[in-house]
Amino acid sequence: MREDNKNLLLAIALSVAVLIGWNYFYGVPMVERQKQAATSQTAPGQNPQVPSPSPREGQPSAPAPSTVPSVPGTPVVETREAALARSPRIGIDTPSLAGSIALKGGRIDDVSLKNYRETVDPNSPRIVLLSPSGSPTPYYAEFGWVGPGAPNQDTVWTADAQTLTPARPVTLTWDNGAGLVFRRVISVDEKFMFSVQDTVENRGAAAVTLYPYSLVSRHGKPPTQGYYVLHEGLIGVVGDSGLQEWGYAALDKEAVIPGQTTRGKIWNAATGGFLGITDKYWAAAVIPEQSQPYQGSFTSRQEGSGFIYQANALSDARTVTPGATAQLTQHLFAGAKEVAQVDAYEASLGIKRFDLLIDWGWFYFITKPMFKALDFFFRMFGNFGVSILLVTLILKLFFVPLANRSYVSMAKMKAVQPEMMAIRERYKDDRVKQQQEMMALYKREKINPVAGCWPILIQIPVFFALYKVLFVTIEMRHAPFFGWIKDLAAPDPTSIFNLFGLLPYEVPQFLHIGVWPIIMGITMFLQMKMNPEPPDPVQKAMFSWMPVIFTFMLASFPAGLVIYWAWNNALSVLQQGIIMRRNGVKIELWDNLRATFAKKPATAKG
DSSP states (O other), X not given: OHHHHHHHHHHHHHHHHHHXXXXXXXXXXXXXXXXXXXXXXXXXXXXXXXXXXXXXXXXXXXXXXXXXXXXXXXXXOOOHHHHHTTSOEEEEEOSSEEEEEETBTOOEEXXXXXXXXXXXXXXXXXXXXXXXXXXXSOEEEEEEEESTTOOOTTOBOEESOSEEBTTBOEEEEEEOSSSEEEEEEEEXXXXXXXXXXXXXXXXXXXXXXXXXXXXXXXXXXXTTOOOSSSOOXXXXXXTTSOEEEEOHHHHHTSOBOTXXXXXXXXXXXXXXXXXXXXXXXXXEEEEOOTTSEEEEEEEEEEETTEEEEEEEEEEOOEEEOTTOEEEEEEEEEEEEOOHHHHHHHHHHHOOTTGGGGSOOOTTHHHHHHHHHHHHHHHHHHSOHHHHHHHHHHHHHHHTHHHHHHHHHHHHHHHHTHHHHHHHHHHTTTOHHHHHHHHHHHHHHHTOOTTGGGHHHHHHHHHHHHHHHHHHHOGGGTTOOOSTTOOOTTSOOOOOGGGTTTTSSSOOOGGGOOOHHHHHHHHHHHHHHHTSOOOSSHHHHHHHHHHHHHHHHHHTTSOHHHHHHHHHHHHXXXXXXXXXXXXXXXXXXXXXXXXXXXXXXXXXXXX
């Protein structure tokens, strides 16, 4: 018995350690960061200066940095509105995006998402993705040419229209007065993809060599970065280098690039892919011409007390002879990481592994199919919570043969419990002989003593995959279930300690135990009561407390995950009951419940 207790305590300790660790690293930080996420797009930045793109060593320098006017020694950080007013602009108006493009510098630096709000309140502010230099959180995309006579951040372009729409591209033009005429045709689809076609015409008498570039630049570290289960920072598939994910802090520690003042990583002679900066649900990424070689780089540059991060693509030199033109087309993704849309862009534009813009994690082969299944039923029923219930049921049916063998073995274990107890008692002083007799019993009765672990082992990868899907996919953001669950990706907002909102006071976070965590705890309690009560008092106490511990631990998990666990427990109780009945094994549930809640007889006083 002592060895059994030791193993049980070890298993429970490991389970609780996993949940406590998960709760510490993901649960509580997730709740706090979700509160910050609503203001992540408007939190003050740290530096208003604009860095230059990162040309390869020994080639012409990029356009010179520009700086917002400032009091000597103190950079000026303006309101977003004031920063937008610094440049003449053309509007952006699509079914999905609103904003503007700066004619001074030609930057795409003002983008809001029409269909996404900061909170579940439909009247809350729109998500602001890109903001101009000089605003509290500069974050923008820039395209251009590096070389003599090329436009820079102070260049004022001329536009042929006032507003960019999916039906009406805009052409920007600038004549440098020295024989070079630059044109930029910007178009946008109905979702999140910009197409930028840059052309330079040489009307002069001498050839000129220029380097096309594109970049995404972000000033300061966003307050949402730091999840252990999620990558936020610089991301890209740079040619054949595979997926590159660099956190802000990791990039800050890189060596200084030779010949430059920035730190970072460079990939030379890359072909295909994308480079950008990703948040949990949003991203901005430049996409070079997929058939042309380029140099990709991620850079970090300290300016004052803050850092500026860039994802850069620098194409090979284009020599433009007199009377000739040079042209290339690049793209910019700026929007929500909707799975179907990201996959569609990969297919239609031929972007190498663009689907990895979404952080599916190491278990990509489980996570993405899990999302596809959930999304299929969502499109059928219009509710991701219902999708979770249906996918869980299908998984249960899929694993029925394995689960049946497991439960049958467990049922046989219960049937031979008296004989096992007799063997333990008979050979209590001879552990070797006891184990030999046990193994002989298992072989004779065709019992697999570890078969009971299979349902748990099956559930673990499903649990992690579903958690990842709930956590990283924007489709789950603000997805309601029924009743009080307005966001499956957030914890159950109710709490038993204020009678689920009936009492007018806030409950501390560690006591925030909602309706669904309680339902989950009850289903776990019922599942444990399906089996005979363990005779050992230590085991009995541990089994009694496990549902309570798990209820507290899972209270801060996404509601969708708790709903899954509760539903899975309920299905397991039903499945185990059917199998036990078929194998003639007594179902202990009702007897155990009666014994648990029966009034204990009073102890006679001597």
